[in-house]
Amino acid sequence: MTIYGKIIGTGSYLPPKRVTNDELAAMLAERGVETSDEWIRTRSGILARHYADQGVNSSDLGAKAAGKALEMAKCEANDIELIIVATSTPDFLGGFPSTACMVQKKLGITSNCAAFDMQAVCSGFLYALSVADSFIRAGVYRKVLVVGAETYSRIIDYQDRTTCVLFGDGAGAVVLSASDEPGILSTALHADGHYGDILSLPGKLNNGAIEGKAFVYMDGKAVFKLAVTWLDKVGMEALEKAGLKNTDVDWMVPHQANLRIMQSSAKKLDIPSEKIIVTVDQHGNTSAASIPLAIDTGVRDGRIKAGQNLLLAAIGGGLTWGAVLVKM
Incomplete structure (x- = not known):
């Protein structure tokens, strides 16, 4: 079994x-x-x-x-x-x-x-x-x-x-x-440290003191370009691993960083915009919290139901990116 x-x-x-x-x-x-x-x-x-x-x-x-x-x-x-x-x-x-x-x-x-x-x-x-x-x-x-x-x-x-x-x-x-x-039908995870400098927290701890700025740095244009390039590819990878198609996706729940990135990724996957769970408007970018926040929002307002397929996708510092296909 x-x-x-x-x-x-x-x-x-x-x-x-x-x-x-x-x-x-x-x-x-x-x-x-x-x-x-x-x-x-x-x-x-x-x-x-x-x-x-x-x-x-x-x-x-x-x-x-x-x-x-x-x-x-x-x-x-x-x-x-x-x-x-x-x-x-x-x-x-x-x-x-x-x-x-x-x-x-x-x-x-x-x-x-x-x-x-x-x-x-x-x-x-x-x-x-x-x-x-x-x-x-x-x-x-x-x-x-x-x-x-x-x-x-x-x-x-x-x-x-x-x-x-x-x-x-x-x-x-x-x-x-x-x-x-x-439940979890498939996962696809990736990373490439060669792009680590475009989204980072550059401060370093040395003998009890912080060297450099301990603030988030982001090259927004570079991150945007890579996000719209990689998110649809990793989303398709997760679908192929599960033997499913984009038409089998009931809801796309992407990392809530930027509405334009989410819409562009969904468009490349040929997933209608009305099938995207969006919370970035009210929550902003909450990094690792954004996808579970969005899932819970969709579950509690009745959009996400038992038996539906969710495509989760994210890109973050490292750079890291990935997708997970979930049957609720």
Whole structure:
């Protein structure tokens, strides 16, 4: 019998502080940076984003999203055997203790549960989902919690208009369970470090001091060009691995970075724009959290239903990119 990793619960959480484009423009004006709602909206499709308060960490957001996913899955926290948190903004410098261990603690999990972080930037949730599915298919674990959680508001330069208007904070989570019903149908993951310098966090830790700028740097034009080139190819790769066609896709759930990238990728795959789950307008780019946030939004508003096929696709720093085909 084939064992699948199947999503049985989804959850998400956004910090209460919502910042519209107009509010952000006013804040930036105080710093001498000019922008506007029209400038942001026409280039990205973003209308608003959420920022976490001081003292609120990625694990806090992740634990809240995970709690909702566990509730939907009708699981107790101690049923979870493995936690994988995809994040580029860990609670601690250097990433330890891991954000996954902090989520474990905040969920009150006391059973024998493994936990670790996954770093593949905006593709991180897809990498984590693929790893979780592999553990389940190998018979190692039966219930895995996969979380994407980010506090990007801490690592953006508010003097850099090209990046500071794009990012927001949030978390999304899924509970993956061993099942004899199809779930994760295929995965396709890639990376190429030769392009690492076009999307990076260049600061380095040396003897307790940070060298360089610890802010996100992005060559937007270069990332855009590669995204629209690679996302449709990796999406088609995932479909071919599963023996499916683009017409079998009920919903495309891409990384929520830029509306134009999402629409261009879907067009190349010949997937109608009305089949794209879009949350970037209200959430901004939440990196590894964006896809699980979008999935949970679609599940809870009734668009995503049991038995439907989802095509997940993302590109992120590294550069990393990938696609996962999911039957809900």
